[in-house]
Amino acid sequence: xxxxxxxxxxxxxxxxxxxxxxxxxxxxxxxxxxxxxxxxxxxxxxxxxxxxxxxxxxxxxxxxxxxxxxxxxxxxxxxxxxxxxxxxxxxxxxxxxxxxxxxxxxxxxxxxxxxxxxxxxxxxxxxxxxxxxxxxxxxxxxxxxxxxxxxxxxxxxxxxxxxxxxxxxxxxxxxxxxxxxxxxxxxxxxxxxxxxxxxxxxxxxxxxxxxxxxxxxxxxxxxxxxxxxxxxxxxxxxxxxxxxxxxxxxxxxxxxxxxxxxxx
Amino acid sequence: xxxxxxxxxxxxxxxxxxxxxxxxxxxxxxxxxxxxxxxxxxxxxxxxxxxxxxxxxxxxxxxxxxxxxxxxxxxxxxxxxxxxxxxxxxxxxxxxxxxxxxxxxxxxxxxxxxxxxxxxxxxxxxxxxxxxxxxxxxxxxxxxxxxxxxxxxxxxxxxxxxxxxxxxxxxxxxxxxxxxxxxxxxxxxxxxxxxxxxxxxxxxxxxxxxxxxxxxxxxxxxxxxxxxxxxxxxxxxxxxxxxxxxxxxxxxxxxxxxxxxxxx
Numbered sequence: 070x071x072x073x074x075x076x077x078x079x080x081x082x083x084x085x086x087x088x089x090x091x092x093x094x095x096x097x098x099x100x101x102x103x104x105x106x107x108x109x110x111x112x113x114x115x116x117x118x119x120x121x122x123x124x125x126x127x128x129x130x131x132x133x134x135x136x137x138x139x140x141x142x143x144x145x146x147x148x149x150x151x152x153x154x155x156x157x158x159x160x161x162x163x164x165x166x167x168x169x170x171x172x173x174x175x176x177x178x179x180x181x182x183x184x185x186x187x188x189x190x191x192x193x194x195x196x197x198x199x200x201x202x203x204x205x206x207x208x209x210x211x212x213x214x215x216x217x218x219x220x221x222x223x224x225x226x227x228x229x230x231x232x233x234x235x236x237x238x239x240x241x242x243x244x245x246x247x248x249x250x251x252x253x254x255x256x257x258x259x260x261x262x263x264x265x266x267x268x269x270x271x272x273x274x275x276x277x278x279x280x281x282x283x284x285x286x287x288x289x290x291x292x293x294x295x296x297x298x299x300x301x302x303x304x305x306x307x308x309x310x311x312x313x314x315x316x317x318x319x320x321x322x323x324x325x326x327x328x329x330x331x332x333x
Numbered sequence: 334x335x336x337x338x339x340x341x342x343x344x345x346x347x348x349x350x351x352x353x354x355x356x357x358x359x360x361x362x363x364x365x366x367x368x369x370x371x372x373x374x375x376x377x378x379x380x381x382x383x384x385x386x387x388x389x390x391x392x393x394x395x396x397x398x399x400x401x402x403x404x405x406x407x408x409x410x411x412x413x414x415x416x417x418x419x420x421x422x423x424x425x426x427x428x429x430x431x432x433x434x435x436x437x438x439x440x441x442x443x444x445x446x447x448x449x450x451x452x453x454x455x456x457x458x459x460x461x462x463x464x465x466x467x468x469x470x471x472x473x474x475x476x477x478x479x480x481x482x483x484x485x486x487x488x489x490x491x492x493x494x495x496x497x498x499x500x501x502x503x504x505x506x507x508x509x510x511x512x513x514x515x516x517x518x519x520x521x522x523x524x525x526x527x528x529x530x531x532x533x534x535x536x537x538x539x540x541x542x543x544x545x546x547x548x549x550x551x552x553x554x555x556x557x558x559x560x561x562x563x564x565x566x567x568x569x570x571x572x573x574x575x576x577x578x579x580x581x582x583x584x585x586x587x588x589x590x591x592x593x594x595x596x597x
């Protein structure tokens with residue numbers, strides 16, 4: 070039986086139900102096209118799209134937007150040289166690109182968070198999944214050992230930390246992506262009694278300053294910042310695994326980008 | 334003649350005129366108190382306030398908020414243990430704390446940006462000051478040499494970079510603080526022909542992804558991310574110098590905090 074782009078989209082949306090307001094739309098391509106292969110990725114860079122084409126995949130499912138903005142109308146409003154050149158290449162390639170952001174975050178549990186926890190091999194330690202955060206009770210470890218584990222499991226060269234590297238941590242609040250704001254992260258310490266919060270990205274003057282002040286007040290607390298992509302990529306890897314099970318006849322590849330920044 | 338807290342505030346506000354909507358208010362203390370000494374700082378941590386008290390300074394002028402949020406009502410809404418403990422210490426100390434954020438950014442040129450440019454010894458190279466950004470034409474240098482210069486002048490251990498370290502850069506777009514968004518940074522490349530944008534903090538999926546895509550399209554561009562505090566501290570140091578000239582009888586100290594994050 071022929072599987073179309075639309076059938077894949079319908080299957081992805083089904084566990085949540087159709088959202089009225091969402092950034093998750095088919096950005097390029099024809100929904101009636103038969104799918105020859107799927108690539109999932111965190112960021113649909115042209116490099117990722119090229120790799121999809123090389124693998125004869127004609128559907129890319131990406132978490133973030135194509136044109137350097139969360140909202141398409143904002144991206145269009147500031148359409149620039151780099152945007153236009155990328156758009157032309159995509160149109161010429163005839164590839165289909167679907168954004169899978171809001172729906173994946175609304176799965177129960179959140180597909181991105183669950184993917185991150187799985188990649189860290191921390192599934193047995195989940196205490197509760199909240200809509201934006203998950204709480205885990207891991208076997209007690211010094212912060213520096215947790216950081217080593219995270220770096221090794223995620224394959225990332227460094228994390229940014231606030232707190233005492235020798236602090237023993239057990240209760241972890243996990244926030245994937247841009248969820249490091251004070252309003253999301255501080256209650257994990259105050260109400261959920263997390264020792265350590267791990268997030269992808271957040272405002273530097275909110276949670277980090279709270280943790281610094283807490284430590285100096287003698288309340289041992291710790292923060293680990295992974296980077297936005299670093300925290301959400303495993304969720305798109307997990308999506309590839311799920312799609313392989315659901316559509317066993319279609320080749321599904323997860324493509325990881327290079328680290329965004331270099332330290333100097 | 335007695336100089337009061339209110340007289341200092343009036344002098345700070347005067348070049349801009351009173352703003353209707355602003356976060357820049359006297360957070361603690363009595364405006365009629367005679368000022369015995371002033372401390373300027375980027376972030377009014379309790380550590381900075383303690384150092385002010387040790388120096389017999391009774392007015393702290395800080396760029397960011399006290400309680401881990403840009404807006405006071407948001408901070409109050411999520412008032413937490415760490416917030417309450419800090420607030421009690423401040424009230425007991427009777428110190429005055431004035432926030433100087435919006436006004437300083439509205440000076441012409443922006444006091445924070447001007448302070449950063451001065452600290453980098455790049456004042457001779459300013460081409461134009463825009464309201465949010467400044468453009469500079471420095472003598473051509475490889476990106477890695479510019480990064481070395483920035484690290485050494487600002488005393489910071491690392492910067493985060495996108496681009497080729499050997500790329501020759503001359504035209505620089507400078508965005509202090511949280512001004513790294515695509516809407517502010519991308520036009521500096523596209524319209525102002527910057528080779529390199531330097532910013533404090535910004536969304537990882539906007540400008541960084543634009544620069545990565547541009548480089549891969551063969552358009553040499555570069556981005557250097559300093560950190561929020563790292564980019565705005567020199568502006569509060571510059572403020573101390575200005576206040577010393579304006580109020581020669583009052584001791585004025587600039588206090589720099591430790592780096593917020595440690596790399597691991």
